Amino acid sequence: MKSHASTLLAEVRTFRQNHPDVRYVDLIALDIPGHFYGKRYPIEMLEKVAAGSPLKLPQNAVLLGVQGGLFKIGDYCFNDGDPDANRRLVPGTLKPVSWESQPLGQMLITSDGTEAPIEFEPREVLAKVLERLQHKGIHPVVAFELEFYLFDKKLDNGLPQFARDPLSDDPDDQPNLHIERLSRFGGVLDDMAQTAKDQGIDITVITAEIGPGQFEINFGHLDDGMRAADWAALFCRSTRGVALKHGYRASFMAKPYLQYPGSGMHVHVSLYDGAGNNLLAAHQQQPLRHAVAGCLELLPHCMPIFSPNHNAFRRLGGTVNAATRASWGFEDRDACVRIPESDPRNLRIEHRLASADANPYLVLAAILVGLEHGLETKREPIAPLNEDRSSGTDFPLEMLDAVRAMQHQPVLRDKLGAEFVDVYCENKRQDHLAFQQEINAREYRWFL
Structure with missing residues (x-):
């Protein structure tokens, strides 16, 4: 001490x-x-x-x-x-x-x-999961990827305005997935990256995404899962602050535009033993299949964590790479659980379902519990999308259904903590009900 x-x-x-x-x-x-x-x-x-x-x-x-x-x-x-x-x-x-x-x-x-x-503190929930895995000789290596949008600093009657491109005010004139957009917004993006590095965060790849003013930032892989989640949380805070300094508004809102892709939180996870061997790659990658099966089994019960608000559910089944069923696949971005191509040493899963505004500690805890459950039960997963494009199992697409699916799931109550599950589900239920307590202009137009 x-x-x-x-x-x-x-x-x-x-x-x-x-x-x-x-x-x-x-x-x-x-x-x-x-x-x-x-x-x-x-x-x-x-x-x-x-x-x-x-x-x-x-x-x-x-x-x-x-x-x-x-x-x-x-x-x-x-x-x-x-x-x-x-x-x-x-x-x-x-x-x-x-x-x-x-x-x-x-x-x-x-x-x-x-x-x-505090049993329901997000960091404590993840700490208990990581400690349990460590006692089992399982050591995760984790990397987060976060998508976000830049908007103009001023809202228009509460609605977001496209970030002002130095060369054009037309959102359709922003070159999507193009290196030129990184240059157009280079000043604010460079400041975001440098500020994150000053916070001790290892920023790696920066990508211009499909939505106008949408970007993705990748972080380095860490053998400390808690620190990886810390990086994701701190990056969101510093990025919003830097954007305001440059006259923009940065948002990790899951689905700010119906007509453009939503923003996700992608999490790469590999598992190693004490000797540094990749557990997922052993025995012709059979543990990988078991781990995937565990993730997919628990995924429908973790939806309040992966989609933590009303807007986050709008992202599912959207324009690009956002599934509406629990699925997996090799090198397939339509899958909730993607297996990137890699050598056996770096074999990992990429969990793609969570929205960018989800709580990174809880997202990682839920993913690790799914992997742990799969390694314990040793079940075979459903067919990958590469073999069957219709493969997948349903999950809730509305908050109250999602809360009901989560609250009484025995594996989650055991591995995330029953007190946390009860508190979290009630928090989400109450938040959702509070959100509904407003009549918007569209209701008056339709029903007055």
Whole structure:
């Protein structure tokens, strides 16, 4: 414990030496909907926390809805006295914030690793899955890919406007999947990439996607699944900030335009043993087939995680590479679970179903549980799309159906935690019902 505190204290003191103009640091954590909450600490107080002073925030901050409101979930929020819960600083995450008007720092905090972790905190859910896999001698290597759109900074009556291309205001004149679009938006994209690197994130490939103003960023592969999810979460925060600085609005919304592709979160996962052997490649890749079968079996029950809001369900079955059935295939982007071509050492799955605004900790936890379940049950998967284009099993395409499918699934309750499953499902149900409590102009046009 003393060694841990001394490492944190050294990190804070080094940061102060390198950034003497920073007076405050945002201590942040991801809630259930995938938004950051936290507190802004004076740098002097942060040093005391690093030295061992308690760090407490309300436990129920994790339960916030999409709009920040609290829902009654069991005895939480309204019958529990709104207690504080201990958090800890995450080592290695204290970084400068360059997109704000004043010099700031930021640092991740979490309840995992404390004496009483919050069972439904997303980071804690993933931590328990990773710990269990480690005890079984399974070591995931993970890489995220995130798609997002750039919009004009100003909305038009609440509606997004296309990002202003320096050469044309016509969205149809933006060269999709073309290297030229990377040049046209080079200033903001370069700043996003450099800012992410300043946060310690390994940015690799940048792609201009099909939608106007849509891009994809790939991250490096990591043998630390938690850190990989941290990168995805922190990238979303820094990217939105950098975009505003350049006069744009960056959004990871799943389906901002009906006529253009949605934005996804693609997750590459390979599994290794303690000696560094790829577990999926053993025995003529039979474990790969088992792992795929497990993913596909649990996928219909994980839809509230992969599609966490009403808009995310709009993305499914969309214009490009978004399936409406649980499927798999080799080198097939229409599949939910794609097997990229690779040598046995790098054999992996690419899980393509999650929307870009899903919670990365929970998405990765759900994928790993599917792989784990498949390796345990050793079932054969359905036919790949390469053999049968109609292959696939149905999954819910509406939130309330998805919540019902998730809440009582025994494998998820066991491996993700029953308390988390109950809290998460009720949070999603309440958020969905709250979203419906508004009559829009179209209803009046149709039914008045």
